[in-house]
Amino acid sequence: MFRRIKLSQFSVFSQNYTTKVELDASLKENFDAKVYKPRKHPGTTRIKLAAIPPDIQKAIKIILDDSNANSLYQDSLKLGNYLRSRLLPPEEGDIDKKAAKIYDSVSKRVYSKITKELTQQEQEDVNKKIKTSVFNILKKNIYSWANIAYDKSTSLQYLMVRAAPDYAILLRVLDEIKKKYPDYKPRSFFDFGSGVGTGTWAVNTFWQNEIYEYFCVDTSPAMHDLARLILCHGKENLEMPLKGYFQRQFLPASTDLKYNIVLSAFSLFELPNMKSRLETIQKLWNKTEDFLVVIENGSNSGFQIVNEAREFVLNLPEGKNNGYAFSPCPNDSVCPRYLEHKTPCNFLMKYETLPYIAKDVQAEIFSYVILKKGKRPVDDPQWPRIVRAPIVRSGHTICRLCTKHGELKEMIFSKGKYDQTTYRCARSSNWGDSLPIRDCENLKSI
Structure with a gap:
């Protein structure tokens, strides 16, 4: 591929x-x-330190106070550490290969100790023991991946620990577009895996008066409720102040509608395998009018996901919605770090934590790619x-x-x-x- x-x-x-x-x-x-x-x-990168806008901070404080979120703080730290250290789900073929290799090794070891000819029943018993050993070894050596079910409690934990770094990173990445095209005016925004709404906050920082449609997709109803509540300043009975704001649990089946900016930030980890990730990237690229932005954490696994998306789009057949790497890559060649698993292509962003938790400046490592529809301009300095x-x-x-x-x-x-x-x-x-x-x-x- x-x-x-x-x-x-x-x-x-x-x-x-x-x-x-x-x-x-x-x-x-x-x-x-x-x-x-x-x-x-x-x-130069213009945004070196970012903090969540004051009005959003105020809404978050109201929500966390009303939810007695102090009791969730320690769990939120555990969730944050888990998200940073997460590995990709193992592919089915990889598990089969590893199981076959282990089975081979265990079989040789077991049968090397048998000195007599076995009856059919004894043979079945030995094979049963071998399979049990293989299963136990696999359990210890295969990463136990599971997608995260974001209920109300887990969504609040995510808000506490991830809203600040997610927003800062989104601001840093989207500024690449704003810096190069200061007069660009996107009319629509599609956020896949919208979570607590950090994507909407970030695009509004640059283009609030330009965007007329926000289409947010997230499988968690609790996340949708939380995102809307934040935009309503933490007050449940307040009318949604943002016009053209829509929420859905799943990707729409229609391929006709396109959006100027399509975002997938810290979301592709929730998909069970590479096939589903690439199918999703294809759908998102089909919905892209101008820019597709993919962001993940800066670990080896996060970089692998970003690079999958980059390679997939840049390798589409000629005439099939072709695009180029707008940022950070100055080229459309194979990423020179692709084979170097120990050195992912990542970057660092500083951010201010939520004052509700503890006002502090921290830093987060992330990987990203911005893919733009069309051909690279001949005057692109690269x-x-x-x-x-x-x-x-x-x-x-x-x-x-x-x-x-x-x-x-x-x-x-x-x-x-x-x-x-x-x-x-x-x-x-x-x-x-x-x-x-x-x-x-x-x-x-x-």
Whole structure:
């Protein structure tokens, strides 16, 4: 299903001290005229810390006070830890292969100890013991996956522990669209796995006066009730202030309706296998008018889900609603981390916790992809993305980049070999930023 690359073309970071780059020429005049400062160059992430809007915080406080949520706090922490450490459900074929391997091993061990010829009954007894042993070993070694049933209590726990980081991450990701297309005006929004409504809060931060339809899908009625109550400022009898707001438990069967922005955030983990995840991505892509946004936690498993979605859409047959990787990838090649399971492509976002719990600044790791309908514009600069925290040293900075050629590069920007603007842009950049540079193929190697 997914594209393949030769292992020889892949490494965690291919050290490249002999390639010189220069600042994007289209930005030079703006830097010279002080329109841009190197520490706030166009590739920097604008949202570095986020907090839930005050009106939403106030509504959450009312709801948690009315629900006596203090008693749920410890359980909410356990839920948060479970969600971060969650693994993917095992595929049926993988279990069968593992069972066959274990059966082989146990059979050899058991039969090597038998020195006499067995009767038919003895043979059946031995096979029964082998199967029991295999089953017990599988129970210990196979991840016991189950989707989470979000009742009222569990939904409140999720609100307490996940609303703040989820909202901050959504704000950070959606700002990629706002930054590149400041005049973009989406008219509709589709949220798959809408939960407590963080997707709606985030899109309203940027486009509240533009969006006329919010279509929220979540299998949990308790989550829907909670999301509506928050939008109603925590008051059950208040009329819904947000017009065009719809909730459903399942994906609609109709394929005719399309939405400008389609979101799946922290939701695909609830599906039982890769087949169902890809079927869902296909449905969501079919409903996408402009942007499909997929976000998961930054673990190996979360990154695998995001990369599945990316590869699936980018590998659709020609003419079948084709698109390209809008962000964070500067290319449509196979993700150079796809085979490197120990190093997922992830990013970090800081957020303020709910003051109701304990006012604090924390950070969350996440993986994401924004897929855009259509073909990549010919004037897309495809600046390289910084995929790990830069290493800043005296007189030089080391940046680890994913480039438009689908390669991972480690580049040293030093005072002696680069002009001041390029050097300062690299030195002031952070993990997740794009560097506004282009390869200089005509320059001599350094």
